[in-house]
Amino acid sequence: MFQDDVFEELVQYLTSMRASFEKYFPEEQNTKMKLNSWIHNPFLPNLQKPESMSNEIYESLLEMSSDTSMESWFKTTPLNDFWCRIRDEDPMLGKMALNILLPFPTTYLCETGFSTYAATKTKYRNRLDAEPDTAETSAVFYQT
Structure with a gap:
């Protein structure tokens, strides 16, 4: 029971x-991730062209995926760094990948800034005491 x-x-x-x-x-969202699998590993065999990708960008992707030096660099660097480098070499392909990886950069930057701000407003902030430092500094200025 x-x-x-x-x-x-x-x-x-x-x-x-x-x-x-x-x-x-x-x-x-899972379907969308499968359609954009080229971002997570552009060196997979038999890359399928996503519907949203133009033929010109797809050709750039195929050229890049056949470059062995790019593949070795892809394996040793973080994903965002890799696509930032690609953006420098092939702006359209890099921009498309970065737009999918980071669709709301301003939101991310805002949240990061707020987290930093909130960290300074903790209870430990009350323990900060700058007065002894300013007293020493002002004493040095008055002596000279």
């Missing part, structure tokens, strides 16, 4: 958790 109640409670909890995951990670 008790085990049945626990089991039912567990099933209900896991069902609600799954619904929550589906809310935050919808299936269409």
